Amino acid sequence: MPKITINGQVYEAAKGKTIIQAADDVGMEIPRYCYHPDIGIEGSCRMCLVEVKGTPKLLPACTTPLADNMEVRTDTQRVHEAVRYAMEFLLLHHPIDCPVCDQSGECWLQDYYMARAGHDSRYPLGQKTRRRKAFNLGPLVKLDQERCILCTRCVRFTRNVTKTNEIQVFSRAHNSEIGIFEDRPLNNPYSGNVVDVCPVGALTSADFRFKARVWFLKGTDS
Numbered sequence: 001m002p003k004i005t006i007n008g009q010v011y012e013a014a015k016g017k018t019i020i021q022a023a024d025d026v027g028m029e030i031p032r033y034c035y036h037p038d039i040g041i042e043g044s045c046r047m048c049l050v051e052v053k054g055t056p057k058l059l060p061a062c063t064t065p066l067a068d069n070m071e072v073r074t075d076t077q078r079v080h081e082a083v084r085y086a087m088e089f090l091l092l093h094h095p096i097d098c099p100v101c102d103q104s105g106e107c108w109l110q111d112y113y114m115a116r117a118g119h120d121s122r123y124p125l126g127q128k129t130r131r132r133k134a135f136n137l138g139p140l141v142k143l144d145q146e147r148c149i150l151c152t153r154c155v156r157f158t159r160n161v162t163k164t165n166e167i168q169v170f171s172r173a174h175n176s177e178i179g180i181f182e183d184r185p186l187n188n189p190y191s192g193n194v195v196d197v198c199p200v201g202a203l204t205s206a207d208f209r210f211k212a213r214v215w216f217l218k219g220t221d222s
């Protein structure tokens with residue numbers, strides 16, 4: 001078993017894991033948006049950057065495989081700054097509509113902003129790029145393109161889990177956006193799960209929108 005040191009603590013980790021998987025196994029939190037253990041790895045959001053001894057650049061913990069005696073730090077000034085910059089970039093054109101967003105209260109953007117960013121926007125509110133607001137992807141799911149952070153979790157869910165490929169990334173660079181083909185609605189039997197897979201309020205449940213705030217809900221076994 002490879003030995004790995006995270007923030008000065010030595011752990012044994014199973015062979016073939018990535019840094020983020022090893023950290024999760026020992027309860028060490030590394031921020032992430034695009035990473036999800038069950039839908040394939042993307043490595044695009046840059047929230048999980050960590051320092052690895054002997055490597056000049058920060059490395060994404062979700063795509064970097066463990067090596068024996070690897071020394072990882074998640075708690076340095078450099079790592080904190082990288083996360084802050086990633087957050088600032090992701091929030092650049094994000095709408096300020098938390099008060100009317102169903103995800104508010106369980107939104108990873110809100111959580112990481114409060115825990116790790118806390119910056120004032122350097123981008124004028126009136127110049128934010130506007131995108132298409134809530135429209136149907138299928139009978140159960142609505143997409144708000146303005147809120148999307150392009151983590152591609154929903155794309156990988158329909159590609160790797162349901163294997164139906166309804167959701168895609170269209171266009172390129174700053175024009176990239178999530179969507180579906182006109183004649184292929186999101187209507188597979190598991191389509192409602194993309195609402196939970198989405199870490200922000202971009203995908204919402206069509207029949208639950210504006211019904212209740214999450215802090216008034218009670219959890220139950222299912």
Ligand code: SF4
Nearest residue numbers: 148149151152154198
């Ligand atoms: S809609 Fe949600 S899950 Fe899909 S890419 Fe955008 S933020 Fe990620």
Ligand code: FES
Nearest residue numbers: 032045046048062
């Ligand atoms: S979680 Fe690693 S790049 Fe997104």
